[in-house]
Amino acid sequence: MTRxxxxxxxISLRETLEINDHRLKEEVEILLDQFWNLYERE
Known part of the structure; x- marks a missing residue:
């Protein structure tokens, strides 16, 4: 289910972070990695 x-x-999370928060692609990748790591722990 996680996959x-x-x-x-x-895709949606990446676009939202890039468009609404005007973040760099590198920052978005870091945030997404952190989010999914936390999600998988739960």
Whole structure:
């Protein structure tokens, strides 16, 4: 289930962070990695 959610949500989360927060791509990648690491722990 996690892989399905990851593939589905990754694009939306990335676009939201880049567009709304005007973040650099490197920052977005770090935030996404942190988010998914926390998600997988739960």
């Amino acid at each position: 399905f959610l990851l593939s589905w949500a990754q």
